[in-house]
Amino acid sequence: MAKVLLEAQDLHLSFRGVKALVGISFSVSEGDLFAVIGPNGAGKTSLLNVLSGLYKPQQGRVSFLGEDLAPLSPQERVRRGLGRTFQNLELFRGMTVLDNVKLGAELAVGTYTDLLPKASVEWRIRRHAEEVLDYLHLSPYRHVPAGALPYGLQKRVEVARALAGRPKLLLLDEPMAGLSLEEKQDLARFLLDARREWGVTLVLVEHDLKAVLELSTGVMVMSYGEVLYQGEPAGVREDRRVAEAYLGRSA
């Protein structure tokens, strides 16, 4: 039994009358590729925002590496190894790809007081960033402002930035949305490689059912803030409630 990294117990989140999350519980073990799927408005992104600290749940608790996350701010959670990417690109558009990745790499390399630059640390950050750029085939674009790249590459830069911080667990919010088939396949391969090479545990929110079922080791299906199914990916297609939520009742 692998070590449990992230554990959520009975999460409740509502915006006034709208119940975004209703009693969500799950746990992710080290080395997992845990997928969260569900139709639009199921509360998947809300769940990630709770995990990374942007929303405060009204009830329930989240623990990471056995530590309760409630008192920690978003940036403290990131520093503890809980990385995050966004559905709609949230890159630093005016910064070069290299600077984007370097910013992420600081988390992994360690850092210095920002008013006293240290060449040796900066140099380690650079080398680390280059390694990640090389890995994700982004080296040719290192001096291009991130905002000037095509969409598929921007998505990859965002993954690179998050991976450069060597998170223990990475929350990916629909990394494949809007990508072409080739780009999806590339990204899937990068993610699997990162998991194997650096031992990054992945939590993936995704619409693409096929990708999820092929990649993941565990699946949670959500609908209207509730868990419909949790378990092996193979069981998803057989589950009646999932089929109803996705395809309608008559299916």
Next chain:
Amino acid sequence: MYRLSQTLTDAFSRRFSRTVREDYRQDEAYASTPQGRFWLGLALVGLLLLPLLLPQYPMFVATQILVAALAGLGLHLLVGGAGQISLGQAAFVGIGAYVSSHLSGDLAPLGILLGGLVAGAIGVVLGIPSLRIKGVYLAIATLAFQFLADYVFKRWTEFTGGVAGRKLPAEATFLGLPLADDRVVFYIGLAFAIPMFFYAKRLLSTRAGRAWFAVRDNDLSAQLSGVDLVRSKLTAFALSAFYGGVAGGILMHLLGAVTPDNFVLAFSIQYLAIVIVGGAGTILGAVLGAFFIVLIPELLSVVAGAFGPQYVAQLSAWRSVAFGALILLFLILEPRGLVGLWGRIRDYFRTWPLPY
């Protein structure tokens, strides 16, 4: 013979006119190529020799440019770096000037430094509203600070000398050299400016700069990349004010006196014009912007003088018009400022006679 010339040309292009960065270390350096280093060195030597070449009045203007560049650079870090707008830079220049006016003579550099530090500390206070408000609202808050500072400069007579201001004793000397001589002030200013420019360059290309740019581009995502927003914004405000304060100290020694009308809103706008015209967020932009902004009034006064002395009186009004028009023109036509313009010119001439 052909072989020889080939070897020589090859050696020359490898050694000297190399424009390709071959490894990461060159990428991280201040000036990455031999040509870059050559120009940087030439500029530094030129700056050191400048007082020997220029007569009295151009030297005064050169020192003004230096002051404007330093204060503008501070604002560059804040506006172009961290993306926080400020209309209060002149107030920090004023704080630096008043503080250093109390420590002149042999202690002049210490006074200038102290002025910078006091301005920096007050800058942190001004930075606090930026934690909650952004954009136009922040601009209004800094505007309020500008007026408040103006009021204090005029009313706190014990410290600032009120509307009349404070005057340095004309016979003040620094290590035996007369401070009334602009060349001495220029060298003192240079001793501050050169390290501060290199420091700013270094900051922008390392952790602090990345954090600032991240805050500018996307503060949500910055937070989730481990950037401490509070810390980043406050250090940007503090540094910006520090640069302004040091510039103020130098300006005070240049003018030999300090009066409140050197630190009114129009000057804050002038510093903002340096940032926008120069090209926000770049070091070179601060220098080019300062050149432009200081030389335009000089040029205007020459032009007005040529038309007749009666026009010179209206000059200060026209100066504001010229700045306003310039800011607008640059925002519309070349948002990257003079640096962007220079880049375009350079790219054009790189392939010049045969563009294809």
